[in-house]
Amino acid sequence: MAPEAAPEASRSELSAQEARRAANRRKVREHRQRLRAQGMRPIQIWVPDVHAPEFVAEARRQSLLVAQSPEEAEIQAFIDSVYEWPDDEYGQ
Incomplete structure (x- = not known):
């Protein structure tokens, strides 16, 4: 008997995840742009x-x-x- 394959996310689930990640990246980028416009700069x-x-x-x-x-x-x-x-x- 062959072992069961691990369940994989459907294409629509992957697309939704990618869309959320893209939205998060956009929000972070916009937030950083607003801070830079206020004369701030990032440091670590x-x-x-x-x-x-x-x-x-x-x-x-x-x-x-x-x-x-x-x-x-x-x-x-x-x-x-x-x-x-x-x-x-x-x-x-």
Whole structure:
């Protein structure tokens, strides 16, 4: 007995998918054109992946070093004295 073939999308389904993709590309292109007309330009930045186990481990290591530092209380007092919490609906 021959194995069953995997179901394939019909031509109309593929055409509908292609039409949606084309519409999405058009919307993105138009959105970018509007932003450029406002004097904006696109940029790409790379940032650390805060979900990566290595990042989490290093952040924890550094936090523990600061917390165990003899100067921790003095450092925290300085930070508290210069940091101003913004007034918002969650402020105290």
